[in-house]
Amino acid sequence: MPERISPLFIGDHLALDFLNTVATPKGVPVEWLENGQDLIDWLRQANLIPEEISARYQQSKDLPTLDVIAGRARVFRAWLREFVTMRMGKPLTEQSATTLQPLNELLAKDTSYATIESTTVETGLRLRRVRRWESPEELLQPIADVAADLICTVDFRMIRACEGQVCSLLFLDRTKAHGRRWCSMSVCGNRAKANAFRNRQKSD
Numbered sequence: 001m002p003e004r005i006s007p008l009f010i011g012d013h014l015a016l017d018f019l020n021t022v023a024t025p026k027g028v029p030v031e032w033l034e035n036g037q038d039l040i041d042w043l044r045q046a047n048l049i050p051e052e053i054s055a056r057y058q059q060s061k062d063l064p065t066l067d068v069i070a071g072r073a074r075v076f077r078a079w080l081r082e083f084v085t086m087r088m089g090k091p092l093t094e095q096s097a098t099t100l101q102p103l104n105e106l107l108a109k110d111t112s113y114a115t116i117e118s119t120t121v122e123t124g125l126r127l128r129r130v131r132r133w134e135s136p137e138e139l140l141q142p143i144a145d146v147a148a149d150l151i152c153t154v155d156f157r158m159i160r161a162c163e164g165q166v167c168s169l170l171f172l173d174r175t176k177a178h179g180r181r182w183c184s185m186s187v188c189g190n191r192a193k194a195n196a197f198r199n200r201q202k203s204d
């Protein structure tokens with residue numbers, strides 16, 4: 001088995017990075033959420049769970065339960081990927097709301113609560129949403145949150161797939177000129193430039 005590279009965070013939105021946890025970055029399909037430990041690793045790298053929670057789950061003896069949760073994450077990912085890829089490049093319409101049941105069901109399981117804590121800015125106090133992290137099921141909630149944020153706050157016209165020939169990575173084009181074409185210039189951008197150069201030489 002070739003060494004798996006680290007998960008990619010090129011989407012410019014965590015919901016797209018989540019969708020990019022299955023991809024073909026070098027022409028070979030890679031799955032970054034194969035099991036429960038993968039899910040914990042990804043959530044930690046995405047900064048979606050606190051350090052102490054990832055440490056607790058990394059030492060968990062109940063791997064089968066975490067694997068089940070990772071399986072649910074993959075099922076949700078497949079649904080979200082279809083939702084996004086069918087609608088990206090155009091504005092979302094009201095009609096999209098009728099197809100959001102899987103996400104709304106996940107959001108309904110939320111047991112987070114608000115707490116007031118001190119901060120150094122402005123009033124000295126702020127309201128923050130926190131989680132109890134009592135059950136492994138809660139690991140899916142931050143994913144539901146970023147998916148909901150994508151759907152409710154992002155302009156879907158700016159979601160694109162990399163133009164690289166064998167690349168399926170999705171990203172949000174946040175550039176001012178809205179001209180981003182590649183997952184990363186160093187991977188697909190340079191490859192495309194090299195191909196174009198070769199083609200030009202051939203036709204000379």
Ligand SMILES: [Zn+2]
Binds near residue numbers: 162163164182184188
């Ligand atoms: Zn690419």
